[in-house]
Amino acid sequence: xxxxxxxxxxxxxxxxxxxxxxxxxxxxxxxxxxxxxxxxxxxxxxxxxxxxxxxxxxxxxxxxxxxxxxxxxxxxxxxxxxxxxxxxxxxxxxxxxxxxxxxxxxxxxxxxxxxxxxxxxxxxxxxxxxxxxxxxxxxxxxxxxxxxxxxxxxxxxxxxxxxxxxxxxxxxxxxxxxxxxxxxxxxxxxxxxxxxxxxxxxxxxxxxxxxxxxxxxxxxxxxxxxxxxxxxxxxxxxxxxxxxxxxxxxxxxxxxxxxxxxxxxxxxxxxxxxxxxxxxxxxxxxxxxxxxxxxxxxxxxxxxxxxxxxxxxxxxxxxxxxxxxxxxxxxxxxxxxxxxxxxxxxxxxxxxxxxxxxxxxxxxxxxxxxxxxxxxxxxxxxxxxxxxxxxxxxxxxxxxxxxxxxxxxxxxxxxxxxxxxxxxxxxxxxxxxxxxxxxxxxxxxxxxxxxxxxxxxxxxxxxxxxxxxxxxxxxxxxxxxxxxxxxxxxxxxxxxxxxxxxxxxxxxxxxxxxxxxxxxxxxxxxxxxxxxxxxxxxxxxxxxxxxxxxxxxxxxxxxxxxxxxxxxxxxxxxxxxxxxxxxxxxxxxxxxxxxxxxxxxxxxxxxxxxxxxxxxxxxxxxxxxxxxxxxxxxxxxxxxxxxxxxxxxxxxxxxxxxxxxxxxxxxxxxxxxxxxxxxxxxxxxxxxxxxxxxxxxxxxxxxxxxxxxxxxxxxxxxxxxxxxxxxxxxxxxxxxxxxxxxxxxxxxxxxxxxxxxxxxxxxxxxxxxxxxxxxxxxxxxxxxxxxxxxxxxxxxxxxxxxxxxxxxxxxxxxxxxxxxxxxxxxxxxxxxxxxxxxxxxxxxxxxxxxxxxxxxxxxxxxxxxxxxxxxxxxxxxxxxxxxxxxxxxxxxxxxxxxxxxxxxxxxx
Numbered sequence: 001x002x003x004x005x006x007x008x009x010x011x012x013x014x015x016x017x018x019x020x021x022x023x024x025x026x027x028x029x030x031x032x033x034x035x036x037x038x039x040x041x042x043x044x045x046x047x048x049x050x051x052x053x054x055x056x057x058x059x060x061x062x063x064x065x066x067x068x069x070x071x072x073x074x075x076x077x078x079x080x081x082x083x084x085x086x087x088x089x090x091x092x093x094x095x096x097x098x099x100x101x102x103x104x105x106x107x108x109x110x111x112x113x114x115x116x117x118x119x120x121x122x123x124x125x126x127x128x129x130x131x132x133x134x135x136x137x138x139x140x141x142x143x144x145x146x147x148x149x150x151x152x153x154x155x156x157x158x159x160x161x162x163x164x165x166x167x168x169x170x171x172x173x174x175x176x177x178x179x180x181x182x183x184x185x186x187x188x189x190x191x192x193x194x195x196x197x198x199x200x201x202x203x204x205x206x207x208x209x210x211x212x213x214x215x216x217x218x219x220x221x222x223x224x225x226x227x228x229x230x231x232x233x234x235x236x237x238x239x240x241x242x243x244x245x246x247x248x249x250x251x252x253x254x255x256x257x258x259x260x261x262x263x264x265x266x267x268x269x270x271x272x273x274x275x276x277x278x279x280x281x282x283x284x285x286x287x288x289x290x291x292x293x294x295x296x297x298x299x300x301x302x303x304x305x306x307x308x309x310x311x312x313x314x315x316x317x318x319x320x321x322x323x324x325x326x327x328x329x330x331x332x333x334x335x336x337x338x339x340x341x342x343x344x345x346x347x348x349x350x351x352x353x354x355x356x357x358x359x360x361x362x363x364x365x366x367x368x369x370x371x372x373x374x375x376x377x378x379x380x381x382x383x384x385x386x387x388x389x390x391x392x393x394x395x396x397x398x399x400x401x402x403x404x405x406x407x408x409x410x411x412x413x414x415x416x417x418x419x420x421x422x423x424x425x426x427x428x429x430x431x432x433x434x435x436x437x438x439x440x441x442x443x444x445x446x447x448x449x450x451x452x453x454x455x456x457x458x459x460x461x462x463x464x465x466x467x468x469x470x471x472x473x474x475x476x477x478x479x480x481x482x483x484x485x486x487x488x489x490x491x492x493x494x495x496x497x498x499x500x501x502x503x504x505x506x507x508x509x510x511x512x513x514x515x516x517x518x519x520x521x522x523x524x525x526x527x528x529x530x531x532x533x534x535x536x537x538x539x540x541x542x543x544x545x546x547x548x549x550x551x552x553x554x555x556x557x558x559x560x561x562x563x564x565x566x567x568x569x570x571x572x573x574x575x576x577x578x579x580x581x582x583x584x585x586x587x588x589x590x591x592x593x594x595x596x597x598x599x600x601x602x603x604x605x606x607x608x609x610x611x612x613x614x615x616x617x618x619x620x621x622x623x624x625x626x627x628x629x630x631x632x633x634x635x636x637x638x639x640x641x642x643x644x645x646x647x648x649x650x651x652x653x654x655x656x657x658x659x660x661x662x663x664x665x666x667x668x669x670x671x672x673x674x675x676x677x678x679x680x681x682x683x684x685x686x687x688x689x690x691x692x693x694x695x696x697x698x699x700x701x702x703x704x705x706x707x708x709x710x711x712x713x714x715x716x717x718x719x720x721x722x723x724x725x726x727x728x729x730x731x732x733x734x735x736x737x738x739x740x741x742x743x744x745x746x747x748x749x750x751x752x753x754x755x756x757x758x759x760x761x762x763x764x765x766x767x768x769x770x771x772x773x774x775x776x777x778x779x780x781x782x783x784x785x786x787x788x789x790x791x792x793x794x795x796x797x798x799x800x801x802x803x804x805x806x807x808x809x810x811x812x813x814x815x816x817x818x819x820x821x822x823x824x825x826x827x828x829x830x831x832x833x834x835x836x837x838x839x840x841x842x843x844x845x846x847x848x849x850x851x852x853x854x855x856x857x858x859x860x861x862x863x864x865x866x867x868x869x870x871x872x873x874x875x876x877x878x879x880x881x882x883x884x885x886x887x888x889x890x891x892x893x894x895x896x897x898x899x900x901x902x903x904x905x906x907x908x
Contacts, residue, residue: 412427
């Protein structure tokens, strides 16, 4: 072989090798975003439609991807960096149909942030990349610095405000608001790619027909549901046991376009107890829509096809998940639980549901629904379980309410012993039967309000939007967890880690767009089939009518009123009435049709709120109110009402009437404050008011309000005198240890007792000192509130129905609303001296308002100081307020000259 031939051979070999490697490079699959994502990602999501613009019409009528929590925050991180140097049309062209990836990472102990990964093509996208690297110099500038042989760029405004950092790679534009996260990406690029079963190079989170995919690590689910194992809510811990260890969810639009549905199929892993719990349990849709009230905040639902099999498997599941006290309670019930032939699970039917009803305060109002094919036998088994758990041999007598019989069982936490920790919170058991369902409530008042809703048919099956949710959006599932986020969102987010609260719970949060947050799951032997549903069933308000005040109705009367109108039920929905007193002392009933009926005469203007009370024990709720000298009991009968009058003791303040509790049949049923600080209670046996909580400093004058909370399942009554005496009584009328207490300083406002353990008492001195006192009468803390230059007075501002309090600082023409710690919320100026009345209202569903009546006009404010409605409400007396979550409207009842006016404001 000649030298020339050798060189020719070498050249041909080099050409062949070069062609081979060029072909491999050309045909090599594109680099997966997984190869760039740092390993500490809390979640990863992918979407090619998230960055699309959404019309205002679609935002009102649909649940869109970019207005959904997590997705909204992700796309905002991209828009902040990409949309700034590009115009809108160029940004949309650049991002059109690109499968953009996002990953969420911790940046500090209390902060988390997103990284986005935009796949780019060198030919098509290079002009856009050049514009990002070289933006308009009059508005932006780009700084660069090397990090491990890779240049990290930072986009800044001319004012040196950072819009984010980014990397320009051959195949991806990677960006984030955090430079630290960009350095993490560079370190990830320089590491060997360690493939996990999910992170294969060809894995995509989306599938044809899906809008987005999201992968969540198990540790993230644990952190959100159980942020602190020592103090976490027991229901969250139980739900955590029902979730898969990790979720890969792909979202699509629901048929009604009102919800987004995320579908997931995950390995059951170590959750073998779940597979046994739902073994051979065919899932069904929720069938008890006619028993779920509109005011339901959360719902936990089990769908069963074999109740006895479920009960048999429940023991092993509870033992693996629950605390020692639950197992101890189940030990007492062992004869009833292990008797498969005639035990309680023998009569368990196709549904088991736990409802939490809306409450203006933090009270847990729980109702348990148990379906049974033989409801009479289930009723007997449940009563027998109560006897075994309590160790008693006597059942409580039943009494009528509406068309039902209700009974009380002395067996705390009985549902938890029978069905697990998810059903804790039943310190009391009030039971009744509705059709084929046993209904258990954790209080007499809770059960009565529940049965009223059922009787008035204000339930899901009567609402066409909730009916669509049940029949179309929700899927058949073994387990369903439903949360009406607009009502329960505050309590949910309060338990989140601080980093997640900073990310999601900010001012313009996407959480406001979610009304329904639903998780459903069906369990097989090897897989968990999950659905995550986000959306809304109530109609959204357009910005054209939002916060506008409308006069909805004006009802003319024959004579002027002498006090504010009192609303009973849903007057606007034609299922309520208005009671009022005119200047001839006629007690009037006004129907939704405008009819006026005189129900008799009263002794003067109404001075107290309308107080619901089970006064006559005749199967109906009565309503109590006072004039200056008389207590009246109005008993609704056949659309009208019968009045009963009872004289008030001399010296009491009629405006302080309260019903202390509705969950026990014991005295007293009504309380009213004497002007010296003692408290009178109405005694059923003697049929008159008696001084049940007497002071031992009679020379003092009482502050015109008192607090009567239920603490440790017994009544506590708290009252103060202006001279500084503090009285705290037990239910039997005796003083609590450490009381009465003499603070030796003048008090200007009432006191408030937090029904916590240990309890804390709060009151204000005339000098503006906020005092916190323990239940033992010892001073815990004192804080001097800020005093303005003009002399102002301080007092506690209790909510109208004793569902909390705020602090109030006033001068003759100004008022400042303060939070419980004394921090200012907002101020109101230009008030009329001597003609101003300020009230605090907690209306439920997260609607908390302040009403300021100055002169003959009332202005409403939210707690941020923003006026509710675009004009003041005219009226001679304080207004009555109702909020309807199903209509998203606030209804305001005011009095005009010879008329009752009904106003409405659309809030959401």
